[in-house]
Amino acid sequence: MQGSVLGGEIRGKIYRQSLDLFFSNRFLSLSRIRLGGL
Secondary structure: OHHHHHHHHHHHHHHHHHHHHHHHHHHHHHHHHHHHHO
């Protein structure tokens, strides 16, 4: 029980970190395009 909860927490952290990376990369590319347009 406790092991599965711990595994879920770790999986959640990895999932959240990958989401953050994805969105930050997307935001950077969008701002780069916007800066290039200017």
